Amino acid sequence: MSAAFVHAFQGEWLKRRRSLASWLVIAGSCFTPLIVIVARLVRPDGLARRYAADGFWLQLWRNSWESMAIFFLPMVAILAASLLAQVEFRNHAWKQVHALPLAPATIYFSKFAVLLLMMLQFFLLFDLAIYLSAIVPWLLVRGVPYPQDPVPWAYALREDLFYFVDCLPIVAAQFALSVRYGNFLVPVGVGFLAWVGALGALPWKYAYAIPYTYCMLNYLKDDASRKAAVPPEDFHAYAIAWFVVFTVVGYILFSRNRQKG
Amino acid sequence: MGTTRSENPHEARSKSMYCLETCDLHHRYPNGTPVLDGLALQVPTGSIYGFLGPNGAGKTTTLRLVLGLLEAQRGTITIFGKRLAANRIEVLRDIGSLIESPSVYEHLTARENLAVLQRVHRCPPPRIDEVLNLVGLRDTGSKRAGAFSLGMKQRLGIAAALLHAPALLILDEPTNGLDPGGIVEMRELLARLNRERGTTIVVSSHLLAEVERLATHLCILHRGRTVFQGPLEDLRRTQQPMRSVRIATRDDAAALAIIAAMAPDARIVDGAISLPAMPAEDIARLNRLLVERGIDVHELRPVVDDLESIFMDLVEARAT
Numbered sequence: 001m002s003a004a005f006v007h008a009f010q011g012e013w014l015k016r017r018r019s020l021a022s023w024l025v026i027a028g029s030c031f032t033p034l035i036v037i038v039a040r041l042v043r044p045d046g047l048a049r050r051y052a053a054d055g056f057w058l059q060l061w062r063n064s065w066e067s068m069a070i071f072f073l074p075m076v077a078i079l080a081a082s083l084l085a086q087v088e089f090r091n092h093a094w095k096q097v098h099a100l101p102l103a104p105a106t107i108y109f110s111k112f113a114v115l116l117l118m119m120l121q122f123f124l125l126f127d128l129a130i131y132l133s134a135i136v137p138w139l140l141v142r143g144v145p146y147p148q149d150p151v152p153w154a155y156a157l158r159e160d161l162f163y164f165v166d167c168l169p170i171v172a173a174q175f176a177l178s179v180r181y182g183n184f185l186v187p188v189g190v191g192f193l194a195w196v197g198a199l200g201a202l203p204w205k206y207a208y209a210i211p212y213t214y215c216m217l218n219y220l221k222d223d224a225s226r227k228a229a230v231p232p233e234d235f236h237a238y239a240i241a242w243f244v245v246f247t248v249v250g251y252i253l254f255s256r257n258r259q260k261g
Numbered sequence: 262m263g264t265t266r267s268e269n270p271h272e273a274r275s276k277s278m279y280c281l282e283t284c285d286l287h288h289r290y291p292n293g294t295p296v297l298d299g300l301a302l303q304v305p306t307g308s309i310y311g312f313l314g315p316n317g318a319g320k321t322t323t324l325r326l327v328l329g330l331l332e333a334q335r336g337t338i339t340i341f342g343k344r345l346a347a348n349r350i351e352v353l354r355d356i357g358s359l360i361e362s363p364s365v366y367e368h369l370t371a372r373e374n375l376a377v378l379q380r381v382h383r384c385p386p387p388r389i390d391e392v393l394n395l396v397g398l399r400d401t402g403s404k405r406a407g408a409f410s411l412g413m414k415q416r417l418g419i420a421a422a423l424l425h426a427p428a429l430l431i432l433d434e435p436t437n438g439l440d441p442g443g444i445v446e447m448r449e450l451l452a453r454l455n456r457e458r459g460t461t462i463v464v465s466s467h468l469l470a471e472v473e474r475l476a477t478h479l480c481i482l483h484r485g486r487t488v489f490q491g492p493l494e495d496l497r498r499t500q501q502p503m504r505s506v507r508i509a510t511r512d513d514a515a516a517l518a519i520i521a522a523m524a525p526d527a528r529i530v531d532g533a534i535s536l537p538a539m540p541a542e543d544i545a546r547l548n549r550l551l552v553e554r555g556i557d558v559h560e561l562r563p564v565v566d567d568l569e570s571i572f573m574d575l576v577e578a579r580a581t
Contacts, residue, residue, distance in 0.1 A: 004381075011380040018368045018405075087366065096364035096421065099328045100381050101353040258332045261360075 008102055008110035016114055021083035025122045028076040032067050033129035036060075040137040047137060047144050056147040057134070061156065064130045069163065069219035070199070074212060076122060077170040078191035084115050085178035085187075095261025104255040112175055112247070119171060123160050159218075162236060166214030169242035170194075173211060176250025180257070202228040208235040211242040279339075280306040280429055280461040281327065286336035288322055288485075296322045298485040300336070304463055304478070309455050311476030311493075312465035313572060318482040320465040321361060324433050327463075328358055340429065354382075357427035359435055363418025367407030371398045371417050374406055375424055382425035392420040395450065411438030419447070423454070430454070430462045436471060444468075448475050469572055481575055488575045496571060506544055508551075509533040509560035516556045520547055533560065 016022045040047055050056065088094045097107055131151070138144050170191070177187035198212035202220070207213045208231040217235055220228040281304040288297040296319045304310045314320050325331040327338055329349050338345040340352045366374050375389045393399045396416040401409070406417060415438045422430060435451075436444045452475065454460045466472050472479065479496055481489040489496055510516040513529050520527055520534070523543070527536045536547075544561065551558055 007380045007383060011377040014373060014377045014380070015366055015369070017373065087368075091364060091366050092362050093364035093366060095325075095328075095330055095360050096358075098330055099353060099356070099358050099360070100378070101350045102381065103350060260330045 002106070004102060005106050005110055008106050009113055012110045012114040013117075015087055016084065016118065019083065019087055021080050021087070021118065024076060024079055024083060025118050026125060028072055029122045029125035030129045032064050032072065033126070033133035036064065036133040037136050040133075041140060044137070044141045044144070047141055051134075051138065051144050051147050054149065057149050057152055058155070060130060060134055061152070061159070064126075064133065065159075065163075065219055068126065069215045073163065073167055073215050074170055074191075074195045074198075077119065077167050078174050078188060078195070080118055080122075081115055081171060081174035082178045082184055082187045082191075084111065084118075085175070086184055088179075089182040089184075093261075098260035105251065108179070108251050108254045111179070112172075112250075115171060115175055116168075119164065119167065123164055127156060127160065162218050163215055165236050165243075166218050166239045169211035169214065169239055169246055172243050172246035172250060176246055176253060179250070180253055205229045205231075207231075208233075208238055211239070211246070214239040278305060279303045280308075280341065281463065282339045283323070283327070284337045284339070286323070286326065286333065286338065288319070288326060288331065288334050296485050297326075300482075300485060300487065302480060302487070303490065304461060306461055307455070307459050308478045309451065309462045309464065309476045311472035311479045312463060312482065313467075313469060313472055313479065314465075314482035315576060316467070319485040320482055321433055323482070324358075324360055324431055324463070324465060327431060328356065328360065329353070330360070354425075355428040356431060357422035357425065357429070358431040358433075359415075359418045359422045360431070360433045362437075363414045364421070365406045365409070365414045365417050368405060370403055370405055371401045371409075371420070374417060375420060378421055378424050384425045388424060388426075392423045395423065396420045397446070412440060412443050415439055416443070416447075419450075426458070428460060430460050432462065432464045434466055435464060436466065436468060444471065451475060481572060483576045505538055505564045506536040507533050507560065507562055507564050508536065508547070508558065510551060511557040511559065515554075516551055519551060519554050519556065523547060523550070535564075538563070 050059075053059075088097060100107075102110075134147060138146055173194075174187055174191050177190055181187060194212045198207075198210050198216065201207045201210050202213060202216060207229050208217060213228075214235055217228055217230050221230045281302065283300055283302045286297050286300040286302075287295070289295050300319070300323060302323070312320050312323070322331065326333055327340070327345070329345060333346065341355060343352055345352055366377070369377070371393060372389055375392065376386075379386060379389055390399060393401075396419050398413060398416055398420060401413070406414065409417065415435065419432070419435060422432065430451075432451075436447055439447055448471065451462055451464070455462055464472065464475065473493070476493055478491065479489065479493050480487055508516065508520075509532070513532070513534055517527055517529060517534055520536070524536045524539070524547070527534055529535070544563075548558055548561055
């Protein structure tokens, strides 16, 4: 890793401060757990029994990830990529970025690395918010016991890793589109259509070939109702393959753009 | 990592006579419309190079090509004696630029905006306060750039261009959005940078009077070709024959009657007497005559073209 990349990355990381993309990461990661907290505080009936039951944490984990894996995670990836690129478009700053003594690869990958780090930040905040969604009702509602089960950290981290890998194709494709098109609607529209298509294709036996399905497949892999055609083979490898393809294609499109800024 | 670039811009500067040269530069828009047609610029090292031309003449396209923001279709660009195409990153290290509207991250403060660039240029952190002070934005504190006036954004854009003490400064319409006081300050700042640091400055502007006050050298561009390039004085010398003589007196009507014999075409225009151009000896004789007849002369001067007239003449001559 060159010094130029490290310094460019530091600059890009500064740019995301107080940006809409950074607020989106915080809001998106806390939304579902916040709903869980509010629902439990508003309707505390049966909470004590639920907290005392076996498998409390795993149940909470699956409940929290349901909306996240199917909807919020793809949407956050789509919007975060677009908002990050919009920081340059909206401020007419691409011309300044391209006039810096940096190679196109340094410019592209330093910004992309910031997006990836923001997604990691999103997972970390989401895990913390899930934990708080269990703790806050325990602290505030009288008679609710602390869950007996130990927190399954190893399981959570493994699943986090899978979800992270599975969202990478969306992140790479959306980033490639977002830095290419100044009109915010293009990447967001394409991303939304791809997400709807992926959702519709879940029962199809080749759904695993569609790059926007992997987060959903990871959630539904243990689903007894078999809403999705989860392939027997390791679909995470497909996610990595798509990620590489979208990253390479995205960089080629970026570097060959004749008009910069 | 963590290293700072502390090289002296004087050392970095090319020893070449020209800091920036273009040769046979051509460019067409994607629809085939030609923008530049064999442009050959020669920006002397240490000069303030005014880049003038009507809208659509190709000024911004040229500056974008020079910064590598557009891909050169034909011709070469040499900066600090090095070909831009082969040495882009090395060359850009010593260039500061402000193209069209300032690139300002509106969700960040002025200091944060510069901190982004400070990382990339690896210049010492105190340099941020230095340039903020230089452009008069030191006291903006936590105010976000989105709340700045256009003039303040323009100053921040200039500060960003100056941050790494570049040897070549390329400014496209730098006084846009500045109030008259700001324009004077900007002019003084650029003149000081040029004088004290030897920074070569290329400044494009549609404010001809502004360029006239600032530039040492000038390029007039029309339809993608240069119609004049050289020192400002050369332009004045070659293009400014005396057009008329203007005399203002205590009593213009009486004065007109006195000088009618010497200059029958004299007439009163805009509160003064206007005479056709004449040799210096004749002007002196006229003055003596008026004074001898008891007419006080308040003003006596040859009327020559200002830069705007010269500019228009050159452009119109090229158009016909």
